[in-house]
Amino acid sequence: MSIASMIFVGIIALEHLFIAWVEIFAWTSRGPKMFPHLSISFINSTKEMAANQGVYNVFLAVGLIWSLFIKNAPWNIYIAVFFLVCVSVAGVFGAYTSNKSILFKQGLPAIAAMVVLCVFR
Numbered sequence: 001m002s003i004a005s006m007i008f009v010g011i012i013a014l015e016h017l018f019i020a021w022v023e024i025f026a027w028t029s030r031g032p033k034m035f036p037h038l039s040i041s042f043i044n045s046t047k048e049m050a051a052n053q054g055v056y057n058v059f060l061a062v063g064l065i066w067s068l069f070i071k072n073a074p075w076n077i078y079i080a081v082f083f084l085v086c087v088s089v090a091g092v093f094g095a096y097t098s099n100k101s102i103l104f105k106q107g108l109p110a111i112a113a114m115v116v117l118c119v120f121r
Contacts, residue, residue, distance in 0.1 A: 001076050002120040006068055008113035009080050012087060013064035015109065016057045023054030037099070060087055073121075080117055084110045 001009075022030045027050040031043045060083055067080035091107020 001068070001073070001080065001117070004120045005077075005080070005113075005117040008116045009064050009068060009084070012084065012110055012113050013061045013068075015106070016061035016064070016087070019106075020054040020057035020061060023050040023057060025054075027051065027054075035099075060090075077117060077121060081114060084114045084117070088114070 022034060027047050028043055031050065032038070032040055035043070063083035063086075064080060067076050067083065070076035070079060087110035088107050091103050091105075091110060095101075095103035095107060
């Protein structure tokens with residue numbers, strides 16, 4: 001995997017670690033700032049649900065980080081692409097079901113990382 005690919009994959013992993021941190025640990029403090037369209041009562045009532053979502057974001061981040069440590073090509077690329085596809089699908093689904101901005105914040109960056117990964121390997 002090229003350095004450029006590793007940087008893009010790493011950025012997506014860091015993004016999902018941040019999202020996981022917000023959802024698991026800072027939902028009631030950072031959530032209202034990050035999701036101003038949600039009411040405080042909704043934020044408070046969905047704390048456990050957000051934490052559960054955060055765990056899934058940890059899984060995505062860990063999978064992407066794992067791909068950076070695999071030395072056996074092409075398996076490092078296969079694993080990275082698998083998790084980037086998962087992030088892309090989640091971004092498209094989130095845009096469809098929740099907020100259109102999720103596509104631009106999560107889906108498109110993952111797609112860009114896949115393009116870099118496929119072009120620069």
